[in-house]
Amino acid sequence: MSLTVQKYGGSSVDNAERVRNVAKRITDAYKAGGEVVAVLSAQGDTTDELIEKAFEINPRASKREMDMLLANGEQISISLCAMAIEALGYPVVSLTGWQIGMHTDSEYGSARIKRIDGSRIRAELDRKNIVLVAGFQGINKYDDVTTLGRGGSDTTAVAVATALKADTCQIYTDVNGVYTADPRIVKGARKLDEITYDEMLELATLGAQVLHNRSVEMAKRYHVPLEVLSSLESCPGTKVKEVVNMEAMQVSGVARDNNVARISLTNLPDVPGMAFKLFSLLSQQKINVDIILQSIGRGNNKDISFTVAQTAARQARDVLEEHKDNLGYEELIIREDVSKVSIVGSGMVNNPGVAASMFEALYRAGVNIQMISTSEIKVSVLIDRAQSDKAVQAVHEQFFGG
Amino acid sequence: MSLTVQKYGGSSVDNAERVRNVAKRITDAYKAGGEVVAVLSAQGDTTDELIEKAFEINPRASKREMDMLLANGEQISISLCAMAIEALGYPVVSLTGWQIGMHTDSEYGSARIKRIDGSRIRAELDRKNIVLVAGFQGINKYDDVTTLGRGGSDTTAVAVATALKADTCQIYTDVNGVYTADPRIVKGARKLDEITYDEMLELATLGAQVLHNRSVEMAKRYHVPLEVLSSLESCPGTKVKEVVNMEAMQVSGVARDNNVARISLTNLPDVPGMAFKLFSLLSQQKINVDIILQSIGRGNNKDISFTVAQTAARQARDVLEEHKDNLGYEELIIREDVSKVSIVGSGMVNNPGVAASMFEALYRAGVNIQMISTSEIKVSVLIDRAQSDKAVQAVHEQFFGG
Secondary structure, X not given: OOXXXXXXXXXXXXXXXXXXXXXXXXXXXXXXXOEEEEEEOOOOOHHHHHHHHHHHHOOOOOHHHHHHHHHHHHHHHHHHHHHXXXXXXXXXXXXXXXXXXXXXXXXXXXXXXXEEOOHHHHHHHHOOOEEEEEOOEEEOOOOOEEEOOOOHHHHHHHHHHHHOOXXXXXXEEOOOOOEOOOOOOOOOOOEOOEEEHHHHHHHHHOOOXXXXXXXXXXXXXXXXXXXXXXXXXXXXXXXXXXOOOOOOOOOOEEEEEOOOEEEEEEEEEOOOOHHHHHXXXXXXXXXXXXXXXXXXXXXXXXEEEEEEOHHHHHHHHHHHHHOHHHHOOOEEEEEOOEEEEEEEOHHHHHOOHHHHHHHHHHHXXXXXXXXXXXXXXXXXXXXXXXXXXXXXXXXXXXXXXX | OOEEEEEEOHHHHOOHHHHHHHHHHHHHHHHOOOEEEEEEOOOOOHHHHHHHHHHHHOOOOOHHHHHHHHHHHHHHHHHHHHHHHXXXXXXXXXXXXXXXXXXXXXXXXXXXXXXXXXXHHHHHHHOOOEEEEEOOEEEOOOOOEEEOOOOHHHHHHHHHHXXXXXXXXXXXXXXXXXXXXXXXXXXXXXXXXXEEHHHHHHHHHHHHOOOOHHHHHHHHHOOOOEXXXXXXXXXXXXXXXXXXXXXXXOOOEEXXXXXXXXXXXXXXXXXXXXXXXXXXHHHHOOOOEEEEEEOOOEOOEEEEXXXXXXXXXXXXXXXXXXXXXXXXOOEEEEEOOEEEEEEEOHHXXXXXXXXXXXXXXXXXXXXXXXXXEEEOOEEEEEEEHHHHHHHHHHHHHHHHOO
């Protein structure tokens, strides 16, 4: 018998009507003869309402108590959805994080999953029950409630699918799949039937925001077949798997990320250890650096430019200015009016012309490239934000047609 | 070191300000040098809101999923209150029913407590933590969430006090103690400093509504010293214990219950087994019968009158009418305009004049007595509801002065 793990996000269970809609989808899968486990997020605004209540009482509440509070959101979702499934006449049982034995570390607010004791879910499936699981939550070794942080429910779904050796893990969202580019900004963006884990990872990192990286990483590690589907429409989604059948396709998607800022330090002394000094300062502040560009030395000096998330730019500037004497640079320049545009595709490994083809499209569109970064399955460029719509469109047309 | 278990009801934690007020009371007790465990109910309207959400989705939801849903109310309360205590700078930890090992049977919605594994609470107290416990909830042998039904949080508090051998169990409510009569209807009603478990049980049954019977029964069985206090004012409450120091006092309180209806069956055949037939019919319908009055036979016939809760009167009538032929009565008469007025006092066992004294007061006030019922520590009379204010006042003056 086939086992499907489904995951529905907060907007999919936002109100009674949507809960009933999700119940219908779950029971349709059950009726088709398979075993079904569905992981649910908290209803739309529940988490925000709980955070607001907490903030009114103590803006600096401990993360332990915050997790104790927030875990209620998912528990409310699963019991309400179970009631909707009961109303449709199907056997169902809802289970919290501790009931399914979802063991995590003790990093309240962003706990990592250590293991799932799948026996309770297995027993319920053997009793022919549909099983609803509270996403986003677990317990640590003290039996205290933890939450998994951003993308937590996706990660719960993949972890449950892994523990139960599910045949497929379906992630239902408000989009109906993974596209070659953001359909809101790119004319002619096409839905992909399939994509590899690695491509999905690059796209997630690059701001495609369909699936959280953690869940894709875990799916890749444990070979869980993922599928991204719409919870509102009924149509095939995008399958995420190890290898896809499209060797001919060099590029699977074009992504844009506006949460980026470029920082340049000019006239740094050209001595060994300078890059180490600079980037270890930033990493101590937990600031992630993305693209790095170092000029070749001019005399005894050189320039270093790098990008960080725009949300981290101010913090980066503060720490760099604090250590100006120690680093010995002349000027610090921050530019926030930039975007990163990337192409992703596992096919490009064996196609050396892909990067050049992207640069050609940008050149024709009159877009100037500030920085370039490449990996085996990705090419990213930093450009003026004002030109980014045009750039994404031009690059998409280059690889996918008009 | 002394250990106090406190319990705060839903209205005591209704909003942020009240949660802070409760946090203050809890930390005051902790500051005074003792160990403190506080059991909390759900915030004022939370339970109603959750029930409404459930009803919108499925008015006939299973009790298992209903309990799964409702248990969130208390979990939200304890985490918010823990945050308020953190804001005051004290060490605190909140714990749900499953975390304290509150084991119940599987009667969802009205589960009975089987045992508490006190080790987690004990460990937290040893770490000098204030411990907040979610009232009203437990888990059954399948590790599923159960709720304890009416008076559940009071019962949780007494059970926790029992398991931890607490020195006292303080029940904070919106009244500041147990009174000789309802102060809203009786002029001169006085707060009692002390009362026995048995008296409290009679008063609770008789509609005093300060403490739920289940919690008083458990406190009596396990000798837990109870105290009823106001969560809003700071003044001594009423202590509930085994023996109180007032032998001289015959009566500790006067109670009135308006949720009562009298049912009379006339001209029943005067044959053996008639009472059995009648009352087993009612008990099969789970209708509790209170006072029973049987006329002495006239010829081959007799009348039987009895009281039931007014809320059960219609159901009782239906079942009796259905079995009219089988029972063989002539007429069924229901009177709903009645009240039960009772005096309670362990001192009356050795004071045979107490009942007579009550009847004297009623006679002087011009109140006609329809039915009488007595126990070792209680005398109840059934009277016209229209006269009940007057009756309670007169009886109270008889025993407690004007």
